[in-house]
Amino acid sequence: MISKTEFTQEKVVVAVSVGLFILFSFLLSGFFSASNLIGLIRNISILGILGVGMGIVIIGRGIDLSMVSILAISAAFFIEMLNAGIPLTGSFFIALCFVLLIGIVNGVLIAYGEIPPIFATLAMGLFVYGYGRSQIMSADVAYVPDEYTDLLDLGTLKPLGVPIEVYIFVAVCIVAWFFLRKTKYGHYTYYIGDNYEAARNVGIPVRPMIVLQYALSALFAAIAGAIVAGTILSLNTRIVNSTLLYDVILIVVLGGIGLSGGKGGVSNVIFGALLIGILVNGMTIMDLEQTHQNLIKALILLVVVILDTIFNQRNEQTEKQGDI
């Protein structure tokens, strides 16, 4: 949990972020302004919420590729239920159960069915998206019905001038941090990610824990979905085909949560998200094309990962089968 290496990936990312922040503040007019910085955090909050969910799963040495499908279809399902005239609370609980069910099925497939997480969640993601598009929705986009627009409009909620999604992101971070650091089950997640066999032998209920992890990531995906739908009062399911999922994995890995599990925390997700947020914001102000932005993101990821392998070299002692 506590890395004692002098030069960690986390520090590299923070240093690069601070460097970019200072650089952009001096070079780009309009970067260092309250409205731009609030916008910056707002932009990364969806990514960050997904990243926190993904982070928990990756700490437990898994991966959840179904998160973006869950995001899209859970929100769309909720909206479609409202459109069908089901009352608000009823729709909410049905949608919540739907999300938890997907997460639990993911976890059961992985923990009890012993299917590698990458396949189980890939299949689940495709299934959820396919099911939602073919059975629940008639079009790509679901619109919140008019009678609920006032109630569900999150876009206009700005306590103290800060958009509501920033508060939700902060709340999600606090909840996840509390889970990982302050509860028994959070610690179990680290032990399982570090060494599954050892965790099992010491008496940790490893399989229920894995189910819990995937239920949590599904829940966080649904929260992100609620924000997406609430701020624009509609949900376009084509988000599933975007690069969002890769961006989520990007910030988690960039922040320093290794795919081999057992290390990192919420702060790593925040650092990773901030770096990408600052970078994208600066590049947008510079008016760089999307394709060039992707190129720079890719280079940053490679540099950080290479630096990590240089500074945290694996050797016979720490190497284990299944390390990625």
Added chain:
Amino acid sequence: MTTVLRMEKISKEYRGVKAVQAVDFDLEQGELHSILGENGAGKSTLTKLMAGVIEPSSGEIFVNNQKVEFQSPSEALNMGIAMVFQETSLVPSMTVAQNLFLGNERFLNSLRRINIQAQQFLQSLNFTVSPTALVMSLGAAQRQMLEIARAVRLNANILIFDEPTASLTPEEKKHLFSLIQRLQKSGVSVIFISHALEESLQISDRITVLRDGEKIFTKPTHDLDRNKVVQAMIGRSLSYSIGQTRKQQDIRLSGKKILSVQGLSMGNLVKNNSFSVFSGQVTTIFGLVGSGRTETAKIISGIYKRDFARGGQVDFQGRTIRYRVPSKAVSDGIVYVTEDRKNEGFFDKMTVGENLYSGYLSSKTHNGLSVSMREMRDISKLWIEKVSIKAINDNANVVELSGGNQQKTVIGKTLIQKPELCFFDEPTRGVDVSAIDEIHELIGNLADSGLAVIVISSYLPEVRKISDRILVCRQGRIVEEFSPANVSDKDIMFAAVH
């Protein structure tokens, strides 16, 4: 007779530990030469040196009177030395013919061509297996014979076998031996490592016995019998305090019967195993590798599952138990300290404190959901002292510690759980000499405090030093029980070898 392989004063050190010390060895053409010794006597190291898997620290190797220095197994293979591995190195999803030609396919590989060539070649060895059969459909013996065929095809004239018969049925063994004998007649020399004494005495021409990395003797088999070989294998120099035998009055009396196992079975590894364990005593299970000791312990502590039907019965404290997962066993007070601490013992990305805390968190002594750093520090401080882990502080990473301190960390995290029955599987394997005594003392203290302690060990001096009761395991079941006061090493060894 010509000598095909000679080793002079060969030594191999691993980080200061001598695995093989100044051993002279020679192999003649067409002979079958057995190398015998206890676990850790240096047999495997010696053969790996011959096959170029590892390089010697000092000493010289001659093949056909020509000095060689192998950098890799392929160089040894070029000189005609091939090793047939215990875990076979075949590709299961490919056919027999493809495996036979693995690594020397032509650029344009024709399956038909290699099938025909393989057929002819296998027939010349009188080894009947279809070249188009998939390797995964073959039995253990056929796989091993295929490996031999592969080595012969590469013109190997020295074949090294590491425990070739461990996983074979008697029928398969006969097939393997007849193939080996045919090869011998055609001038191939064979080196044979085995735990099975009878086998070695039956088929080999000469026998070399190793002990603690040193050669005891090389003698023609007709000058030897089982007795002499066993004596040579165990007659150990008393290098340190280990090796002292226990006096009758030191032996702890058995407390109440805490565990009773009847007819425990799991596949081929544990067969109809029955025994009892008493509290306040150290019970050791002695046996050779593969005798089913570890599996028995793992079944009882919920790590493995026994056979569903006719798996036997386990009673713990008068209650019949059958665990599906270790966590239930832990909460009932049965814990297992692994022999493989790197892969299933400690958490290598974490500190000593976090490792120790894992045991506390998953035990029934920890209530509720919340955890705290202060609690972790208090607990780890207490247990670092209790099991005397020598680390700078509880924040030291566990991988940075010595083997002994890693082992103490694993033991500590298990003892935190307040067990009533504790399995120690090879507790001093890979542990520095100074820590061995401390771990032995720790185990003794546990028994004094009323725990039922079961130690699995294949190291006779350790067994004799710490046990109050000795059980011997052979081929998946406990076959004999001894009291440590009036038993000789020879008796124990006799019971363990088959």
